[in-house]
Amino acid sequence: MTHLASLVRKLSGLRLRSQTVAAPALSEKTTVGNADAAPAIANTALAKNASQAQTAADKAHAPSPFRKKRDTSTLKEAKGLRRSAKVTKIHRVADTGTTTQNEPQHHIVVNGHNAQRTAHIGGACKNLHNLSIPCPDPTREERIRDAHQNRALKLVRQEDWDKLIAMITTADRDRSLTDGGMSVAELMAFGARADVVLAVEHALVDRTPEHDAPMLRGIEALEYVLAEYPDNYVIGCIVAQAHIDIAWAWRGVGWDVEIAPRNREAFDAHFARARDIVVSFKNMPENSALLASTACALLRGDNYSTESVADRYQALIDLNPKNISSLRALGTHMLPRWYGSYAALELEARRTAARTTSEWGAGGYAWVMFDAITVDDKACAQLDLPFFIEGLRDIVRHRPEPHTINLLAAYCANTMGQAYSGNDAADHTRAQIAACADWIVREHLTELHPMIWAHAAQGFANNLRVSSPSRFAAAGQDDALRIIAGLFKREIAEGKRIVFTDQGPVATAA
Template identity: 55%
Template sequence: MSDRMTEALFDLLARIVARLATLRRQGEEAAPPRLALPAPPVPPEDCLSIPVCDSSRDAEAVRRAQDRGQYLARQERWDELAEELWAADQARAVTPGGAPIAELLAFGARADVVLAAEHALMDGNCDEEAILEGVTALELMRREFPDNPAINLIVALAHVDIGWAWRGNGWDATIPKLNRSRCMAHFERAVDLLAPFDGIELNSPLIASAHCAMLATQTSHDIRVPDRYEDLIDLDPTNPRHMRALGHHMLPRWFGNYAKLDLEARRTASRTADIWGLGAYAWVHFDAIALDEGACAHVDVDFFIDALHDIVERRPDQETVNLLAAYCAVAMRQGPGGDNQADFNRQRIVDCANWLIRDHMTEVHPLIWAHASDGFDNNARVTSVNRFAARGRDFALRVIADLFSDEIGRGYKVTFTDKGLHLDRRAKAV
């Protein structure tokens, strides 16, 4: 090839590259802003040091309670299980991360039955007799305790779980008729089992929570969903999970609209001000604005951020700090985009990760960050807890490294301790 031809070829390639770069820039300018997760390389240990709590007190407490419920059920020590579950519910006993002990005992007690049904359905086995074998055994056991609210609750929640397994996670219009009918049958049975038991009369958050959970398949216009949740929250105002569930059910896809969602958030904040300050406003919106673009566009973002500050002030434990930081830095970044007001509100909430991490974090809880990456989807399948935790650790370290990229770039080592954050000059390589 002659020198002239070579020069012409390189000139053509240069013009092509320049044109592609121009088109790329134009596309980036025209595209809506994207809130992708930061992806800097995780710095070496001499740049960032933060304790990683691989086995938190909360995770251990959750496992112990679930294992206890499962053990007592397998041993058919139902009297003892019912007594322990009811005592935990009456005492509002929770794990360090706030999970109700009674709820965990009930989950463990029905775990074998529910998992067997779920595995059968996942494998494509729709043999109803095989799927119902476990819950039928629970129904037979329940006949020995017809008036025991704890036993009836366990059987009812087993039906709820199996009903959701039949339904799956798809859109309602895509669910086969058979699956929908089986789901409804299990929910109707659960409603019947719990109908004689009133959470307010029994002073039982667990019973009241179960009644609220079963609202999802009820179509009666006479049901006052906010009233049901108000009763539940008043029974157990220190538990934010009830407030989060209220917000979810106030979305237009369920029983409310954006105005009702905001109203219930403000009402709940007013009723629980002695415990949470403004915090309940954020708890009610917590999952709703992460799931729904319209809810995110309508939230009072200044009120929401003030509420986050009040939550941390009143509950500064690392489980809560990690939950809020992961929510802001990971879950809220993954919104769909396309609505300017929602994008603006979302970015302001994402920015709260800065002060949450800098001012309040002392350790990383990987499982919390992993759940945030799934949008706190309780139905997400976790095939390996170790891989799940490793993913959460990676998310957390990437976020923290990105947050401190300027300091790290200027030669500082970022160290988190239980006394606070330290920035020290790194030793220069020899």
């Protein structure tokens, strides 16, 4: 456990309480041989073969001597702080479009007699007339993501690491995705570390943690789990990602010059430990998207070349090209403010489009540019606009489910449509992209996902802190209804009623 001792020494000034977890006796540990397991919140690669995964699954059903003998007071103490917290992360895209019978299905009806959920519509929608659109709460995609995260969280709380490893390994090997394109392995990996990470985030919420806040107890417990499974890349990814998340919790979202020395020290120490864990697996297994994604998450602080960063992302994309998270992250990291240049951004977007033609058509170009052009005016001004719009149409053709349609509609109408910067070339490009919201909504929208629209208004910022999810979603709903009503203002002015069906919006006589 020398690596843990080193981390504790680095963070000695941050350690607010000296109590530690007693290390389990090495003679009592149980190791899962070569069984590697899967879903975590990064995008890496594949695991072992099917027989190994089945072996791990079989072991998961047997009583674990590891669970009985290891002192788990630290992990239980850390998770207790956040036991009531809902493990939900808002990441990226998609949904199948089908609604199950047990999925709550609300209709927003403005100026109708049987309006539901109209209390949150607000002043922005006062003048809407005869607009009715289904608004599932939660959406199918949200329920699927929560189910994967909570399944992993439950297994961790039960100390059933063997079963968790088997499930994540299988999802990683199969490249399992939700309907909206989120990696199941990543979702489960997040659920597995949620108690530990959320406890630290809770302690750091006001940047001045309490004297007895458990800043290290949870991560220490995870480190002891890694000591029990030293050759298992799934546990390695979970622990490394926990260190990365905790590092960012210490750092916050400010500029480097604004970060206190103590916080920067914690950030560097946790990142260094995460890097050591990932390096120890030497990119094995080579076909693990989970491991590759965890490696990409470590792109911070070192002097990486543009080519090395691009190659790392392209290797990840090749492992799971349907996972759009890695395509979008590639574009962001190709900006000059990170590791690239405008020429490199254009080159990698076109290379990605060529390599993912069978999955996305021209959509690979659009996904790589998706976030980059929202935050950089010059990148937006230099965009190949016809190619980008062709990419939007190909994305809809390949993934026409409600989550992705809401994502694209909100992106065009809200993220791009409301982002005018004074750069004439960039604003012209954004206006052309915003105009795409019309055909996306008219031809493909079947239901409304307010949370996506709310995040679109904030530029899909991953570090966004939401104090009230209900008010945040209500704001997104207001924006969506206002924008959609604007798209149908001619029909509404004629007194027609706009009803969204499974086949899209229909204008009928009021």
